[in-house]
Amino acid sequence: MTSTTTLSVNSGLVLALALVLACTAFHADATNLSDAIAQTMESSSAMQSARYAQQAGREKGNQGDALLYPQVALTAGVTQIHAHAEAQLPAQFASFLQPDTSGSVRQAGLQLSQPLYNASLLASKNQLHHGSEIAELMWSASVQDVKLHVSEAYFSVLYAQEAVSVAQAAVDAYDLQRQRAQARFEVGKAQIIDVETSQAKQDEALAQLADAQNELDLRSAQFTALTNLNASNLSAINASSLSHFTQAENLSAWQQQAIKNNPTLQIRKIQYQISADELNKFSLQARPTLDLVAGYTTKSATGDLPILISAEHERNASIGLQLTIPLFTGGMLNSRQREAVAKHLQDEQDVETMQRDALIQVQEAFLSMKNGTLRIKALEKSLQSAQSALAATIIGRDAGLRVQLDVLDAQQRVYVAQLNLSKSRIDFLLNRLRLARSVGALDRDVIEAVDECLSR
Secondary structure (H helix, E strand, O other): OHHHHHHHHHHHHHHHHHHHHHHHHHHHOOEOHHHHHHHHHHHOHHHHHHHHHHHHHHHHHHHHHHOOOOEEEEEEEEEEEEEEOOOOOOHHHHHHOOOEEEEEEEEEEEEEEEEEEOHHHHHHHHHHHHHHHHHHHHHHHHHHHHHHHHHHHHHHHHHHHHHHHHHHHHHHHHHHHHHHHHHHHHOOOOOHHHHHHHHHHHHHHHHHHHHHHHHHHHHHHHHHHHHOOOHHHEOOEOHHHHOOOOOOOOHHHHHHHHHHHOHHHHHHHHHHHHHHHHHHHOOHHHOOEEEEEEEEEEEEEEEOOOOOOOOOEEEEEEEEEEEEOOOOOOOHHHHHHHHHHHHHHHHHHHHHHHHHHHHHHHHHHHHHHHHHHHHHHHHHHHHHHHHHHHHHHHHHHHOOOOOHHHHHHHHHHHHHHHHHHHHHHHHHHHHHHHHHHHOOOOOHHHHHHHHOOEOO
């Protein structure tokens, strides 16, 4: 008998240990925000496209440098000639001209051109280097946009899961209230209206559960399509960790950081510089060009071609300066200059507009996050009050002071408070991520700080 009891106890301990290990493995395998972002960065076709765009953009700088390097070209050709000539020449010169000749002429040459003064090419070089800078900024913006997009998809799944959980709890609670109302009705302590009201509330909760489940399925599918990860095992928010999350302080400092580092704003500023370079390309001082030109050619002939057509061997070398000044272009250069001036002024206004929008975006995210802490605390108290009110309403109903409908309404307020609190916590974390994105600082440290607020 003793050995049997010992065996049972040991089996229970083994089972309990297995359950603990299983739970630990489950949490260890849970996907946090960093995991989702890393997987998306590796597998997303959008990120692959952005990488190739970055590589292509980097080549613009090399192309700009090449504009001011020497340009060397090799030319070569072979010409077959058949000539027939008739002329009345004195007898002493008749031997110099044969009526029918044929042969081939081979020629090859090298041409070199080196810009010495070309303001238009210099402006084009600057534009191409600015294009490389834009490519790097667009890559940075793409990375941060993907991080924010994944974060929004991640927390959308968490909220949908919470909505399903609350809806299921409501269905179970309303079913229990319906059963109790039915039992009280059968013994004459309740009216049929209490049973019907509980049934109506349960039916309404079932409809809400179906909607919540559909929403969860959609959000999960969107998350999986984006990250190629299963959305059923995401790390949930750890409410106790939110109080330790670093708060955003000093709005002015955040706005100054946005002016300096916001990728989209920086791209617009560089485009303004590109339009200034375009304006320089059509200024008066950019119109003359001076080039160093040099060449070397060699030519040889075969057959009986006369010297008047081609020498048997010929070599030429040349070097010089070439000055080009456009005198009349039909007004095109002046028109292009006026166009460049207008576009430059347009880009200037666009920079001002985008800078104002960036500052407003930072302020919106900053205030939303700063007020998020107060909202979370208020909703936590609201949930506690709703739970206390529900408990008191149930006591009042059992004492005959309240009716079944009061209990059902009190339960509904509890569920609404739970969802509002869950949404406020999600919004708090998302606003921190949006604030970092608005200043171009959505980096690993910010993501890891959010991970600290998730359950392990």
